[in-house]
Amino acid sequence: MNKAQIKKVVLAYSGGLDTSIIAKWLQDEYQCEVVTFTADLGQGEEIEPARAKAQAMGIKQIYIEDLRETFAKDYIFPMFRANTIYEGEYLLGTSIARPLIAKRLVEIAQETGADAISHGATGKGNDQVRFEIGAYALMPNIHVIAPWREWDLMSREKLMAYAAEHNIPIETKKGKSPYSKDANLLHISYEGNEIEDPAVAPNEEMWERTVSPKAAPDEETVITIRFEKGDPVAINGQALSPARIIETLNKLGGDNGIGRDDLVENRFVGMKSRGCYETPGGTILLKAHRAIESITLDREAAHLKDEIMPRYAKIIYNGFWWSPEREMLQALIDKSQARVSGEVRLSLYKGNVMVLGRESENSLFDSAIASFDDELAYDHKDAEGFIKLNALRLRIAAGKR
Structure with a gap:
């Protein structure tokens, strides 16, 4: 055209x-x-x-x-069901x-x-x-x-x-940030100025959503997040909309110095790029979601999710959200979340998110089996055959050497 x-x-x-x-x-x-x-x-x-x-x-x-609300419900939440991280660090804000x-x-x-x-x-x-x-x-x-x-x-x-x-107003705001920024509900990204050199630490004044962990309160903040089918629906017993969930976690995380990241990522166009990110709510949500999955997901289902996550993250990072492969993976991820419901209790303290407890009506954790008190469910003698069968190929190979 x-x-x-x-x-x-x-x-x-x-x-x-x-x-x-x-x-x-x-x-x-x-x-x-x-x-x-x-x-x-x-x-x-x-x-x-x-x-x-x-x-x-x-x-x-x-x-x-x-x-x-659309952004949180139809984009952020589906992505977090997969525990998505690009190159081990970036939460894809x-x-x-x-x-x-x-x-x-x-x-x-x-x-x-x-x-x-x-x-x-x-x-x-x-x-x-x-x-x-x-x-x-x-x-x-x-x-x-x-x-x-x-x-x-x-x-x-x-x-x-x-x-x-062309008489286009030029904004010359006093105190305007010297960085190139992208902000939304999930995060703020920073590029430019001194952070163009990956060896130089960013100025403390750059960060906008989080206090320094050093300046965070000396007492922990304890919160509870309720999940339904993989999505957060309430904080401390109060039901909130998807956007309000993220906004509330952003405030809680930011006040406790949570969610800062400084990384060099590989862009799809081929170059390496250093960026700094603040994702306080997302950092808390990732930790909480993995915690509730730990007691509600079958082992192999959880491992399969972890195996496909890097591919899913790369698809989103590279711009293929509307591709058939993303939709196929999303269907699998969403299917896995059918029984991922329950509550996670967390401690927020000086840049850290720590799980204090998790419980679910769909929990697969059985204390009797885990402690070996239930002899009907777990016979210690069965372990011998299990070990020998799994070691069989190693024993055969060792015998040939």
Whole structure:
């Protein structure tokens, strides 16, 4: 599709400088109508001002949506049922938000009769891949405009000059963070400034959602999380919506210095990238979910989940949420959660999450068998044959040497 054929574009619009420049650039470069879409995913910032900024550029169709509950229920919770971690550390806070944004971009394009969608992801990162693969999976013939792969505004100076030339307000907030950040209900990620050097520790002032573990309270915070079929439904006996669950755990974790991570990850596009992350609620939730699974999941079912988890994490990280392989794995994961219900008691203390206890109406833990008091269920003599049968191939091989 050439530029002349594009009459309307749906832009993922934050209201910030970069996407405001993109909105104007699309109007000028493509001579098209721009529709803006701004999502509240729990980033903790007021998004309504995006409306006035879009209106100031002559934009008529403006979508501003609160998607926090959808994000938690249909994206974060399914991912946590798998205990998902990418490369052993990353809880995928940015990755899991992208399929929802891609879905709404495509839906709005269909609603408004748009010819294309657009985003502000750069040509070096993962997000361009996630947005576009997701969009193509949902609407195969959609046209995608990625300005960072087309324009020559490749420096901050050029962007600022473009903004000044076209009367786009340049925000110069005092105390504005020097880092490139992505925030949502699940996490905040930080890149840039001193953390571009993997040998340099981040400044303490960078962290926004968590206190330093050194400054956390000297007394532990004890909480109880209730699970139903693998999903958290209540904290300390109070039933909460999915988004409120995450928000509450974020506050509890942040106050106790929980959830900081500093890692170098392998991007899908091929480079290594150092990033710092704050995921206080997710860190607590992961620990609690594994604890309730430990007494409700069959051994081989639990081990199978652990074996497929890295593949599942990679699928999400690389942007294939809407792929058949993710949906197949999700069906297996969800099936495993049918009896994962009960309560987990946790201690939050100076950056640590410790399990104090777990109980379930579906518990597979039998104290009589575990302590060998039940002679009918466990005969000690049976262990001899079990050991010899499992050692048979090793004994045969040893005898040949």
